[in-house]
Amino acid sequence: MEKKWFTMSVYSENNVGLLNRISGIFLKRHINIESLNVSKSEIDNVSKFTIVVHTTDKWVKNIVGQIEKQIEVIKAFYHTDDETIYQESALFKIASDLLFDERQIQNIIKESNSQIVTVARDFFVLAKSGRRHEIDEMYEELKPFGIMQFVRSGRIAVSKEEMQISAMLKEFQHQ
Known part of the structure; x- marks a missing residue:
């Protein structure tokens, strides 16, 4: 089966x-x-x-x-x-300097329809809602820049x- x-x-x-x-x-x-x-x-x-x-x-x-x-x-x-x-939600914590120094990060945020939840001196947090594969894709795009923390909700x-x-x-x- x-x-x-x-x-x-x-x-x-x-x-x-x-x-x-x-x-x-x-x-x-x-x-x-x-x-x-x-x-x-x-x-x-x-x-x-x-x-x-x-x-x-x-x-x-x-x-x-x-x-x-x-x-x-x-x-x-x-x-x-x-x-x-159905939907899932995820939070990505990333080093703050990347938000300003890496143009690609800004493109990822824009193209993924994610939101910046908070910006602090050392980090910023992105929120993304969508299907599991959309969150997985965003994870893979952000991974090379270094993800400080990541969490995903249940469906x-x-x-x-x-x-x-x-x-x-x-x-x-x-x-």
């Missing part, structure tokens, strides 16, 4: 220990979590885990089924990259199709 990129959306109550149990489900199957983000969702008092994995259709269905067995989990979904709109994503989670919860609340 062919491996693909999947973005999983897990809606849950915000309880201690759930992240550990969810990561254990991947560990048991030797599937690496490529990206993980947990945030508040569009529903009051419900958290959303956004998990990115590279696996097969069979395994992602199996994992979603196992995740949904967790008591705090309300519903879990999975989507291919074509079925989602944030919304599905192109309507998620039925809100309707499900309204129905549940009226019972």
Whole structure:
């Protein structure tokens, strides 16, 4: 079976220990979590885990089924990259003198649609949002100049199709 990129959306109550149990489900199957983000969702008092994995259709269905067995989990979904709109963010810390002395740095900033977040005496920080490959490209362009620090967020994503989670919860609340 062919491996693909999947973005999983897990809606849950915000309880201690759930992240550990969810990561254990991947560990048991030797599937690496490529990206993980947990945030508040569009529903009051419900958290959303956004998990990115590279696996097969069979395994992602199996994992979603196992995740949904967790008591705090309300519903879990999975989507291919074509079925989602997604972004990542990154920060690059670079030596300040390069901003003024290296014309190429200015070109990279302009062409990558990144932003200068702060400038200090010894460094400046660039912020870049986009697809993973866009951040990777910017990293490779800046690498020869020396990156003092680099950090990247987990993927944030919304599905192109309507998620039925809100309707499900309204129905549940009226019972």
